[in-house]
Amino acid sequence: MTSTAPPTARATPARRRRTPRDRGMNRAFRLVSTGSGALILAVLAAVAIFLVARAWPALTTPGAEIAQDVGWFPADASFLSFVGPLVFGTLLAAVLALVMAVPLSIGIALFISHYAPRRLATALGYAVDLLAAIPSVVYGLWGAMTLVGFVGPIWEWLASFLGWIPLFEGPAATPARVMLTAAVVLAVMILPIITAVCREVFLQTPKLHEEAALALGATRWEMIRTAVLPFARSGIVSGAMLGLGRALGETMAVLMILSPGFLYSFAILQAGQQQTIAANIAAQYADAAPIGVSTLIATGLALFVITMAVNMAARAIVARRKDFSGAN
Amino acid sequence: MTTTLTAPAEDERTAAVRASLRQVDRRRSRVDRIMQGLVYVAFALAMVPLVWVSWTVVAKGIDRFDVYFLTHSMRGVFGGMDAGGIYHAIVGTVEITLGATIISVPVGIMTAIYLVEYGTGHLARWVTFFVDVMTGIPSIVAGLFAYSLFVVVFGPDVRMGLMGSVALSVLMIPVVVRSTEEMLKLVPNELREASYALGVPKWLTILKVVLRTSVAGIVTGVMLAVARVIGETAPLLVTVGVIDSINFNLFEGRMMTLPVYVYGQYSKGFATCSESAIDCIRTINFDRAWAAALTLILIVMLLNLVARLISRYFAPKLRG
Numbered sequence: 001m002t003s004t005a006p007p008t009a010r011a012t013p014a015r016r017r018r019t020p021r022d023r024g025m026n027r028a029f030r031l032v033s034t035g036s037g038a039l040i041l042a043v044l045a046a047v048a049i050f051l052v053a054r055a056w057p058a059l060t061t062p063g064a065e066i067a068q069d070v071g072w073f074p075a076d077a078s079f080l081s082f083v084g085p086l087v088f089g090t091l092l093a094a095v096l097a098l099v100m101a102v103p104l105s106i107g108i109a110l111f112i113s114h115y116a117p118r119r120l121a122t123a124l125g126y127a128v129d130l131l132a133a134i135p136s137v138v139y140g141l142w143g144a145m146t147l148v149g150f151v152g153p154i155w156e157w158l159a160s161f162l163g164w165i166p167l168f169e170g171p172a173a174t175p176a177r178v179m180l181t182a183a184v185v186l187a188v189m190i191l192p193i194i195t196a197v198c199r200e201v202f203l204q205t206p207k208l209h210e211e212a213a214l215a216l217g218a219t220r221w222e223m224i225r226t227a228v229l230p231f232a233r234s235g236i237v238s239g240a241m242l243g244l245g246r247a248l249g250e251t252m253a254v255l256m257i258l259s260p261g262f263l264y265s266f267a268i269l270q271a272g273q274q275q276t277i278a279a280n281i282a283a284q285y286a287d288a289a290p291i292g293v294s295t296l297i298a299t300g301l302a303l304f305v306i307t308m309a310v311n312m313a314a315r316a317i318v319a320r321r322k323d324f325s326g327a328n
Numbered sequence: 329m330t331t332t333l334t335a336p337a338e339d340e341r342t343a344a345v346r347a348s349l350r351q352v353d354r355r356r357s358r359v360d361r362i363m364q365g366l367v368y369v370a371f372a373l374a375m376v377p378l379v380w381v382s383w384t385v386v387a388k389g390i391d392r393f394d395v396y397f398l399t400h401s402m403r404g405v406f407g408g409m410d411a412g413g414i415y416h417a418i419v420g421t422v423e424i425t426l427g428a429t430i431i432s433v434p435v436g437i438m439t440a441i442y443l444v445e446y447g448t449g450h451l452a453r454w455v456t457f458f459v460d461v462m463t464g465i466p467s468i469v470a471g472l473f474a475y476s477l478f479v480v481v482f483g484p485d486v487r488m489g490l491m492g493s494v495a496l497s498v499l500m501i502p503v504v505v506r507s508t509e510e511m512l513k514l515v516p517n518e519l520r521e522a523s524y525a526l527g528v529p530k531w532l533t534i535l536k537v538v539l540r541t542s543v544a545g546i547v548t549g550v551m552l553a554v555a556r557v558i559g560e561t562a563p564l565l566v567t568v569g570v571i572d573s574i575n576f577n578l579f580e581g582r583m584m585t586l587p588v589y590v591y592g593q594y595s596k597g598f599a600t601c602s603e604s605a606i607d608c609i610r611t612i613n614f615d616r617a618w619a620a621a622l623t624l625i626l627i628v629m630l631l632n633l634v635a636r637l638i639s640r641y642f643a644p645k646l647r648g
Binding site (some may be wrong): 025026028029030032033034035036037038039040041043044046047050051053054103104106107108110111112115116124126127128130131132133134135136137138139140141142144145146188191195219220221222224242245246248249250251252255256278281282285286290296297300303304307308310311312314315319 | 356357359360363364366367368369370371373374375377378380381382384385388434435436438439441442443445446447451452454455457458459460461462463464465466467468469470472473475476477479480484498501502505529530531532534555556558559560561562565566569587590591594595614617618621624625628629632636
């Protein structure tokens with residue numbers, strides 16, 4: 001895992017020299033702080049190692065044996081055919097959330113960086129950040145008790161008018177404990193992080209580019225389209241991937257809202273179709289036999305690998321951008 | 329350009345240019361206005377859930393949110409009894425979060441110091457990259473890690489609050505590193521150089537000059553990190569578990585925490601009330617969940633507010 005990532009580039013200060021003064025407290029302090037840095041790498045490696053160690057029994061035991069001890073494990077399945085639908089559900093939820101959140105986030109970020117009055121902008125930025133401060137369990141509670149009732153009629157309308165699209169195939173479930181509701185809540189939860197990244201890169205757009213566009217007679221939108229958005233493209237992509245990583249791992253909102261199922265199904269308005277890895281772990285964890293816990297940890301390992309890959313890609317894009325953008 | 333033209337022709341040309349410049353391109357200005365409208369709508373849409381969630385939690389939670397609720401546990405509370413509170417959950421949340429803070433803050437700050445003051449070469453690059461990657465670890469995976477770690481060390485039936493602290497610190501360390509690193513980078517190099525020029529050794533310079541200058545920002549970052557992990561549910565669900573009575577001991581037995589309490593009450597659903605029962609409330613579990621959610625939101629918002637105030641009023645005036 002550790003060998004696949006390209007190292008990020010950061011400005012390297014002058015190389016540390018081993019001067020005679022590097023002894024006593026100086027030396028101790030340097031070693032302790034270097035040790036903490038190394039500890040971070042060790043912790044991350046430990047996460048991977050311990051997960052693999054605990055997941056190993058489930059990965060090596062045949063599916064039929066697991067099914068004997070664990071009620072929710074399908075009798076005629078291997079581990080791979082068990083985790084497949086979960087991975088599918090996880091990706092579906094995250095991608096749906098992303099499709100909703102990204103355009104909205106770009107809009108919000110543009111509003112804060114280019115449309116809102118200067119004085120208000122900081123305060124409005126805080127307001128968006130507050131969205132990230134609300135705990136996920138509260139979102140789950142709100143989604144399950146309030147939002148489900150509110151969106152029910154809307155989903156029914158969607159199913160009756162757009163039902164010919166496989167995605168919106170009816171009949172819409174009542175109550176609306178369906179994938180689309182969960183995805184809406186996930187979208188709200190990942191808005192702040194995508195907005196934060198977009199806002200940063202929008203603000204970094206060279207002022208001269210913007211002014212040049214305006215001087216050539218561009219309207220404000222044309223200025224944004226020709227100067228800001230091209231400059232910010234990689235920033236938007238990496239922000240979206242960070243949001244994707246967050247959405248993939250989100251547990252509570254899905255657990256509390258979605259009525260689970262284990263199918264490869266795109267019907268996001270029907271109940272009992274999909275389930276995500278994280279929500280499945282939380283749902284089955286309390287009363288699982290040892291081999292069941294091991295199976296759940298193995299699914300957690302799959303989630304870990306997926307999110308790590310997404311996050312690494314996002315960070316690599318950001319790092320490359322820093323090298324070539326020329327704006328800093 | 330137009331020197332060869334005669335005077336009247338030049339006049340005509342100028343007039344034409346002037347006219348074309350004054351003419352409003354309807355389509356372009358319409359697109360501009362539509363996009364402006366969309367951008368405003370996007371922002372308004374983002375505010376809807378913020379207001380809606382806050383309003384719902386306050387409206388539904390305020391009834392049960394009182395001194396009794398805050399000072400009683402759930403021991404001996406069953407069915408639709410009009411009783412029970414979150415004292416045990418508050419104790420658990422405070423202790424577990426404090427534990428996570430005690431683990432994360434030294435490691436986080438020392439790592440940031442390493443990155444800013446010492447870090448060169450490969451190790452520093454790896455650390456920077458993996459701190460970023462660590463920010464994206466799903467919270468439930470952090471919980472599974474803590475569980476696996478303690479099972480390997482203490483045996484399969486281990487349950488203690490410290491497991492939750494370890495899980496939360498995995499989530500908290502990268503946040504602390506990131507914010508502290510930003511703050512340390514803001515300290516002007518002149519301060520460090522002045523200190524070296526006076527013969528102060530490097531470790532003392534870091535301790536007395538660099539950290540002293542950036543302490544407000546670091547405290548803000550730590551408080552925001554605490555605010556972020558205090559609402560985590562999933563890692564505590566798979567490590568610390570649930571319990572109805574008060575447990576003060578972080579190193580022994582299950583503990584209740586506020587987010588898990590909210591989820592637990594929610595998943596209990598409606599209470600079953602017999603016809604003859606007098607003080608039986610059918611929605612009691614949901615009422616408790618909302619009131620606990622209100623408590624949780626109040627704690628998180630308070631932490632956020634205090635953190636912002638600290639950074640606003642105690643930050644050093646670097647470019648004064």
